[in-house]
Amino acid sequence: MAPPLRSETSTLLGAQxxxxxxxxxxxxxxxSALSGEYGMGAAAVGLILGARTFSQQGMFLVGGMLADHWGPKRSILLGCLVRIAGYVTLALATDFSLFLLGAVLTGAGGALFSPALESQLSRADGTEQPQSGKRRSVFVWLALTGEFGALVGPLIGAALLGWGFDAALAFGTGIFCVVTLVLWFRLPASPRPKRQTGDGGGRRTGLAFPEAAKDRRFFLFCVLVSVNMVAYNxxxxxxxxxxxxxxxxxAWLAGLFLLASVLTLLLQLPxxxxxxxxxxxxxxxxxFVLLALAFVLAATASTMRESGVSAVVILAAAVGLLVLGHMSLTPTILSVIPRFLRSGTAGRGAYYxxxxxxGGVGVLLANGTLGFLQSTAGQAGWEPGLSLLLLVALAxxxxxVLPFVVPSESAAIRVGTRARTAAVKR
Structure with missing residues (x-):
């Protein structure tokens, strides 16, 4: 059983x-806003959404390094402020360039916020050691808390869309302003972590990044698992x-998001x-098989000329399979990454x-490609949704390939043994 949550831990979970x-x-x-209210084509929408995801996922490494350098509290607060700037830019945007800038700022805010929050959460809950039994429980609560926010958010957004997309942006801006003020006063200033390498020296952890980049097996793993993020996006x-x-x-879109959140809350633990x-x-x-089946169903729905119960049921089934695949993949991917480390815990942040x-690069490339294919589908004489078969092939x-790329658990045990031996010698 997990221990009672500390005050700081509760604050961090509430912030999430x-x-x-x-x-x-x-x-x-x-x-919907970009393609409906603002009349943008699928290619432009795909680039904007891909840029948002890339600016977040692509900057997670930078966000983690800044959290180490400044301390998590500063990075968390800066992430909130950058997210606010992104929403204000989206609200003021009148052309593609400003929408793109707003989307990038929105993603960058998440890149600064999330790794810093996770770092501070592990420190506040006393779970910095990888083998701590508390670590799993506190991060399970983080996942469930975040998913509850993902459940409530779309319902609020759908209700506000009656007043236009700007109303949803105003709500988001206001709620981020409030959480920034709360975290400013509630979070204690944290000391900057000591920077060290696997050899016990005092050099920067950033020096471990080339080791991750040069690991061809791990790079292949990253490319393959990026399909999970592309699919969920x-x-x-x-x-x-x-x-x-x-x-x-x-309203139908909000219903599908509600379905995704309810399935996650009910089925994540099973x-x-x-x-x-x-x-x-x-x-x-x-x-990944579940993801492939999800996009087979979504492509099937795209061939239906008119809306109806059958199309909605097929799309709902596709979303259900997509969520099930994502639930089975995401925690598993995160848990096996340390098996690729060659020097104990050194450079772990670089690998993540x-x-x-x-994942961010994959989303940017995939969304741009899918948007282009869907925009030109009419000229080629085929249904736009058939472009989803590309995702079927990737999944x-x-x-x-993945079963042949993931290191065995025995390899992880050997790495852990070497790290503990080195620690004893130091």
Whole structure:
């Protein structure tokens, strides 16, 4: 049983909840606003959404390094301020360039906030040691708290859209202003962590990044698992476009987001238990199969000329499979990354940062490609949604190759033994 949450831990979990409410009240409806209210094409919308995701995922490594340099509190507060600047820019935007800038600032705010919050959360809860039994419980609460925010946010956003997209932006801006003030007073100033390398010296942890970048096996792993992020990002890109094409409004989109959040809240723990029984490599393979099946269904729905119960049911089933695959993949991916480390815990942030960066690059490239294919589909005489078959192929490839890329658990044990031996010698 997890211990009672400390005051600082509760504050951080509450911040994650509010941060997600402010995010999901706005970003899920960005596609509909850009393509509807502002009349942008699919290619432009895809680039804006891809840039937002890339600026967040691609900067996670930078955000973690800044948290180490400044201390987590400063990075958390700066992340809130940058997110506020992003929302204000989106509210004032009248052309593509300003929308792109607002989306990039929105993503950069998350890149500064999230790694700093996770670092401070582990410190506040006394879970800095990798083998601590508390670590899993506190991060499970973080996931569930964030998902509850993802559940409430779209409902608030859908309600505010009756007054226009700017109303949702105003709500998001206001809630981030409030959480910034609360965190300013509630979070204690934290000492800057000591910077060290695997050899026990006092040099910068950033020197470990080339080791992660040169690890070809790990780079292949990052490329393959980036398909998971690309796939889940379609909840905010191609799924809303399909709903628009079928003539279904924001209420249906909010319903699909509600379905995704409810499934996550109800099934995350049972899915995690299933992953433990299957083993990490097999579970990831199954997860990508579920993603492939999800996009087969979504492509099928795109061939329907008119909206109806059957199209909605197919899209709902696609979202269900997408969420199940994502639930089985994301925690598993994060848990196996340390197996690639060659020097104990040194450079761990670089490995996680590289994985997140590959995901951001993948989303940018995939959304740009899918947007281009959907924009030119009419001229080629085929249904725009058939471009989703590209994601089917990517997910199938990841499912087939990943079991041969993930190191065995025995390799991780050997790394841990070497690290403990080196620590004793020091």
């Amino acid at each position: 909840l509010v941060f997600n409410v402010g995010f999901y009240a706005v970003v899920p409806f960005l596609t 379609q909840l905010y890109f191609t799924i809303p476009l399909e709903l628009n094409r079928l003539g279904l409004g924001e 899915v995690a238990a299933g992953v433990q029984r299957l083993g990490e490599a097999r579970a990831m393979s199954v997860g 940062g590289l994985a997140a960066t590959c 199938a490839a990841a499912s087939a």
